[in-house]
Amino acid sequence: MSLAKLVGGRILRYHGQKNLEYLEVTRGTLELEHGRVPEHIRRYHLSLPREISDKEVLFVDIETCGLSFNAPINTITVGKINGELSFRTFFAPDYFAEKAILIACLDYLRKADAVFTYNGTTFDIKRLSKRMQLHNIFRRTEKTNLGEMLGNKHYDLYPSMVKLLAEQNHALLDRKLQTLEKVLSKTHREEDIPGARIPEIYNAFIQGGKDIEERKKIEEDMAKVIEHNILDVASTCAVAAYAHENGVNIWENLLSPKVHISQ
Amino acid sequence: MEPHQHNLEFHRKSKKVNKKDIRIVESERGSKTIFLPGYLDHGLYVPPLEEFKNKVLKQLKRNYRLSNLYWMYLRHCGLLHPTHPSRSIETGSEVLGISSPREYRCNHHQKRAEQAVRRMWHSRDVEMCIRDPTKHPLPSIIQFKRKFPAEYKFIREHDGMYDFLENLHPGLYNAINQRTVPSNLHSGLKKLGKELREAVHSGLPLSSTYLSRSDDSKERRWYRQISFLMKNYPDSKRRLQFEEVVSRLTGISQADVHAIPVGARECGELAEAFVRCYLVWASKESFDPLNLNLNHLPNTEERALKFDREEIKFKFEHNKKGYAYADGRLGDTALEVKVESKKLRGRVLEDCLQRYGNGNHWNDGEKMNGAILFLYQEPKFFVKAISHLEKADIRVIEFHDFQGSFAALMDRVLKRNTELLEYTEPKINLPALLNAHHTLSVEEKKLNFSKAGFRTHRKWYLDMLESLIYEGEKK
Numbered sequence: 001m002s003l004a005k006l007v008g009g010r011i012l013r014y015h016g017q018k019n020l021e022y023l024e025v026t027r028g029t030l031e032l033e034h035g036r037v038p039e040h041i042r043r044y045h046l047s048l049p050r051e052i053s054d055k056e057v058l059f060v061d062i063e064t065c066g067l068s069f070n071a072p073i074n075t076i077t078v079g080k081i082n083g084e085l086s087f088r089t090f091f092a093p094d095y096f097a098e099k100a101i102l103i104a105c106l107d108y109l110r111k112a113d114a115v116f117t118y119n120g121t122t123f124d125i126k127r128l129s130k131r132m133q134l135h136n137i138f139r140r141t142e143k144t145n146l147g148e149m150l151g152n153k154h155y156d157l158y159p160s161m162v163k164l165l166a167e168q169n170h171a172l173l174d175r176k177l178q179t180l181e182k183v184l185s186k187t188h189r190e191e192d193i194p195g196a197r198i199p200e201i202y203n204a205f206i207q208g209g210k211d212i213e214e215r216k217k218i219e220e221d222m223a224k225v226i227e228h229n230i231l232d233v234a235s236t237c238a239v240a241a242y243a244h245e246n247g248v249n250i251w252e253n254l255l256s257p258k259v260h261i262s263q
Numbered sequence: 264m265e266p267h268q269h270n271l272e273f274h275r276k277s278k279k280v281n282k283k284d285i286r287i288v289e290s291e292r293g294s295k296t297i298f299l300p301g302y303l304d305h306g307l308y309v310p311p312l313e314e315f316k317n318k319v320l321k322q323l324k325r326n327y328r329l330s331n332l333y334w335m336y337l338r339h340c341g342l343l344h345p346t347h348p349s350r351s352i353e354t355g356s357e358v359l360g361i362s363s364p365r366e367y368r369c370n371h372h373q374k375r376a377e378q379a380v381r382r383m384w385h386s387r388d389v390e391m392c393i394r395d396p397t398k399h400p401l402p403s404i405i406q407f408k409r410k411f412p413a414e415y416k417f418i419r420e421h422d423g424m425y426d427f428l429e430n431l432h433p434g435l436y437n438a439i440n441q442r443t444v445p446s447n448l449h450s451g452l453k454k455l456g457k458e459l460r461e462a463v464h465s466g467l468p469l470s471s472t473y474l475s476r477s478d479d480s481k482e483r484r485w486y487r488q489i490s491f492l493m494k495n496y497p498d499s500k501r502r503l504q505f506e507e508v509v510s511r512l513t514g515i516s517q518a519d520v521h522a523i524p525v526g527a528r529e530c531g532e533l534a535e536a537f538v539r540c541y542l543v544w545a546s547k548e549s550f551d552p553l554n555l556n557l558n559h560l561p562n563t564e565e566r567a568l569k570f571d572r573e574e575i576k577f578k579f580e581h582n583k584k585g586y587a588y589a590d591g592r593l594g595d596t597a598l599e600v601k602v603e604s605k606k607l608r609g610r611v612l613e614d615c616l617q618r619y620g621n622g623n624h625w626n627d628g629e630k631m632n633g634a635i636l637f638l639y640q641e642p643k644f645f646v647k648a649i650s651h652l653e654k655a656d657i658r659v660i661e662f663h664d665f666q667g668s669f670a671a672l673m674d675r676v677l678k679r680n681t682e683l684l685e686y687t688e689p690k691i692n693l694p695a696l697l698n699a700h701h702t703l704s705v706e707e708k709k710l711n712f713s714k715a716g717f718r719t720h721r722k723w724y725l726d727m728l729e730s731l732i733y734e735g736e737k738k
Contacts, residue, residue, distance in 0.1 A: 020694075070716045095720045096695035134716040206723065208690040 002216075003205075006223040009091070012104075022100040023091040025226055028084055032234055036185045040238040041085050049251055055113040057081045059240070060105075061232040062124050063225060066199045072098045073131050074202045075226060076105045079233040087230050094206055099135045102128070106137060106146075115150055116250070118177050118236045119158040125150065157239050160248045168246075181235040184242050189231060193224045201225055280348055287343070297342050307339045315340070316359045327368050337364075372417045379414040380431055383407050384439070392438045401439050440500060452497075455488055456512035463513060464710055465603035466527035469520055471505045478583070519714055526713030527603070529721045534602045534639045534703050535590050536728035541669050542568050542593065543735035544676050552668035553660060555593065555635065567594050576626040581617050586626065589618075589634070595625065597634035604640065604706045607648040615648075620655025638662060639704040662704035670697055673731075680734075687730045689723060699724045 004011055009025035029038045059079035065071040077089040088108075090101035105128065109115060117124045129146035132138060143149045162175055172179055181187055193201065201221045209215035243250055286298040293311030309315075315336060322329055329337070334352070341354030348354070356363040362370075384401055391399040404424060408415040418427045428435040463469055467482075474486035492508045503511070510517045545551040546568065569575060569592040577597070579587035591598035597619050605611055619634035633656040638645050640662065652659055673693055677684060684691055699720075702708040712721070 065719060070718060072716075072719050094690075094692055094695060095723050096692060096698065098720075130716065134711070134714060136711065206690070207688045208686065210686055210688070 003091075003093070003219045003222055006219055007226050009089070009226075012100075020097060020100045021093065022097040022104070023089075023093060024104070025087075025089040025091065025230070027087040027089075027230055029086075029234070032231075036187055037181065037231075037234050037238045040185055040241045041234065052114075052251060056111050057114045057116070058108060058112045059116045059233050059236045060109075060120065060124060060128075061117065061229055061236060062127060063195075063198050063202075063229050064127060065202055069127075069130065071199070073102065073127060074098070074198075075229045076101055076128075077229045077233045078105065078108050079237055080108070085234075085237060087233055089226055089230055091226055098131065099137065102132050102135055103137050106132060109146070109150065112150075112153060114251075115154045116236060116240050117154070117156055118161075118232075118239060119156065120154065121147070121156040121158075125154060155250055157236065157243060157250070160243055160250065161239060164243060164246055164248055177232060177235050177239070180239055180242075185235070185238050189228075191224065192231070193221065193228050195228075198225050198228070280342065280350065282346075282348055285342060285348060295343065297339060299342075307342065308336070309339045309343065310336055312340070312343075312359060316361060319359065319364075320361060323364060323367050327371050329364050334364075369421075372414075373421075376411075376414040376417050376427070377431060379407075379411040380428065383410065384428075384432070384435060386432060389432055389435050389438055393434055396438070404439060451488075452492075452512060455485070456514070459485065459509060460513040460515065461605060463509075463515060463520060463523050464527055464713065465605055466524045466531060468524045469509050522715035522718075523710070523713045526715065526717065526721065529718075529725070530703055530709060530713055531600070531602045533699065533721060533725055533728070534600045534637070536725055536732065537665075537669065537700055537703075538598065538600050538637050539568075539570060539591060540728050540731050540735070541665070541672060542591070542598075543732050544672055547735055547738055548672065548676060548679070550672060550675055552671050553664065568592070573626065577618075577631060578624050578626065579618060581614070587618060592625070593635065595629050595632040597631055598637070599634055600637045600639065602639045602703060602709075604644065604709065606643075607638075607640075607645040612648050612651060615657070616651065616655050619657050620652070633657060635660060637665060639709075641704065641706055666697070666700055666704075669700060673697075676731075676735075680738075684731075684734060687727075687734060689726050689730065691727055691731065696724060696727060 003009075004023055007023075007025050009023045011021050012024050013021050029041055032038050057080070061077050062073050063075040064073050072095055073092070075089060075091050077087055079085055079087045090104045092098045092101045115125075120126075125147050132146060133144055138144045138149075147154065158175065161180065165172060165175065170183065172183060178189070181189075201218070202225070204218045205222045209218050240250055280299060284300050288296045288298070288306070290296070293314070295309040296306035297309060298306045310318075315333075319329065319333060319337065322333060337352055337355040337359070338350050339355070340358045341351050342348045343358050344354050352365070353363055361367075383406075388399065388401060392401045404415075418424055421427070422430070425436050428439070459469060462485075467473075469485075471486065471489075474482050474489070477483055477486075489505060489508050489512075492512075493503050493505060496503050496508060496511065506517045506520055509515075509520050513520065515523065541553075542555070545553075545555070572588070575589045575592050575597075576586055577589060579585065589597040590600045599615070599619060601607070607615070615636070619631065619636070623631045625631060635658045636652060637660045642661070645659070649659055670693075673696070677691065677693060699712075702712045711717075
């Protein structure tokens with residue numbers, strides 16, 4: 001797959017199954033070219049509470065094949081604080097591989113102590129949960145609803161940010177992640193793919209293209225979608241940093257004595 | 264201060280007045296004129312109290328409301344209160360020694376509502392209903408609303424139906440809302456649920472419109488039973504929607520009750536496409552692991568594989584139309600693909616034998632030369648039917664045989680035709696196709712695969728197969 005070369009990823013097989021292949025892309029913050037976002041993230045690391053430093057903290061974002069609740073998921077990026085922030089993207093090269101990327105993502109979420117999303121309560125986590133239920137990948141002993149399974153571990157940054165921005169009297173057009181990113185991190189994405197075009201690009205990628213030129217163009221677009229997803233996760237992390245710096249207690253649930261933190 | 268300003272003040276501020284400010288002038292007839300400082304120089308008129316009291320009571324008794332003039336006089340009466348004069352209806356009523364007209368009216372409506380309730384639900388009927396609700400059902404609250412709309416409105420606005428009925432007759436509200444379920448209903452629910460579940464998974468749309476207008480008496484019976492259950496579903500305190508009843512009976516979510524039949528039909532299309540793809544490529548490649556005699560057909564020179572609507576039509580006397588359709592035609596042999604998770608026995612088997620084991624004639628006049636039955640089912644569904652089918656010259660291709668043969672054929676095709684299939688749209692993913700093929704024949708997987716969440720997947724598989732068929736036919 002030339003897309004793998006294009007984004008510097010590797011093709012993995014789900015549990016060694018020959019048939020179920022997906023693409024995994026790994027990145028570090030040093031490789032990010034994203035305005036002041038990496039700087040924000042580094043500052044954030046320095047200000048992390050001591051209790052948190054050894055915990056498995058994840059930032060999650062997904063891309064779907066449409067806004068319909070039944071649309072499959074094609075890309076999932078998990079940002080993980082492990083000394084440095086690193087990103088791992090799971091990309092399904094076709095609909096068949098969706099199950100594999102969901103399993104890969106669930107493996108991460110199971111181990112997580114905290115999961116941060118931006119608008120995840122109504123979108124990312126809900127969608128992931130629905131698709132995971134459909135593919136029947138939850139263990140028998142687990143809850144079959146991702147939201148319930150994560151419980152207090154999941155923190156949606158969206159409501160806190162809306163409240164914080166209202167308190168600070170920010171005059172923003174909307175509360176979208178990219179708007180926040182522009183204002184808070186003073187950055188602008190160049191050659192970015194708009195989110196609304198992602199289903200169309202993915203569909204074209206599945207179709208394949210009529211000739212070499214068309215295929216190349218589609219693969220380039222697809223690579224941009226993967227980059228878009230990674231940048232979204234980086235921005236989510238930067239938003240968490242901003243919220244934390246401005247006094248929002250985003251660790252509230254994680255540090256609460258009621259919550260059991262698995263080691 | 265100007266007089267009109269006083270007036271405004273009087274209206275706006277409290278209705279209470281200082282007793283010292285009031286000056287009362289009484290006439291010979293007993294009527295009074297009340298003077299207030301800065302308010303109406305000619306004073307406020309109050310008729311003789313006894314006479315006025317009688318008139319008020321008379322008017323209230325007649326039509327339970329007062330004229331505007333009487334309202335005004337009653338308010339003026341309030342100013343005659345010995346201790347706390349106030350220009351209000353309540354104080355006026357107190358001075359006259361009557362309950363306020365509002366209370367009077369409310370009491371009147373209360374009495375009327377009580378009478379209406381007693382007429383609707385007689386205490387003897389209520390007692391009987393409480394003892395045996397099946398034999399003596401009570402009229403519903405909706406019926407009460409239709410018969411006594413004003414009383415119903417009054418009760419809703421004041422105590423509420425529950426409190427009002429319970430005060431009149433303890434247990435009445437529950438007796439009215441008690442569902443009367445026939446004793447044999449519970450045992451039938453399980454059976455009906457099983458039938459409906461099978462129907463959903465075989466692609467039948469279980470909507471009220473479809474079932475009520477169906478030609479099949481069994482489907483119309485389902486409609487009647489579901490309609491009955493809408494009002495009488497056990498342990499349900501309210502009337503249910505049609506879809507809700509189906510959902511409760513089958514255990515399938517309401518959204519899936521509509522989506523699964525669509526998905527099941529698409530699974531059927533997918534299975535037919537698999538068979539067609541196999542036949543097309545097996546004849547092109549002269550590689551037929553299933554030994555369907557593709558190379559020894561009588562009319563190989565012409566087009567032996569037929570899938571057009573007119574070509575697969577055959578004469579069939581056992582239905583109202585007088586004709587039926589096979590899923591395909593290989594020479595004069597009929598092709599039939601069965602995907603639904605229904606046991607091949609009884610009526611289903613009989614229908615299959617009548618269609619393909621009777622030597623029916625195709626619409627173009629040729630005699631049907633046996634049939635090949637592709638079964639996307641687990642063996643438990645058809646194992647007992649095999650001997651009957653073989654006797655009737657119907658060859659059965661089991662799913663496992665087809666899976667292996669299809670994999671072998673497509674592997675060969677993709678290896679030998681790399682150039683041809685390089686730019687098919689969508690790209691061909693053989694492992695994905697084989698996985699889909701497997702999914703279609705395992706009951707549990709197929710039921711899940713029929714859900715709306717896999718619509719995109721199903722379309723993708725079908726596109727791949729159609730693309731393969733197109734390339735095969737073109738070659």
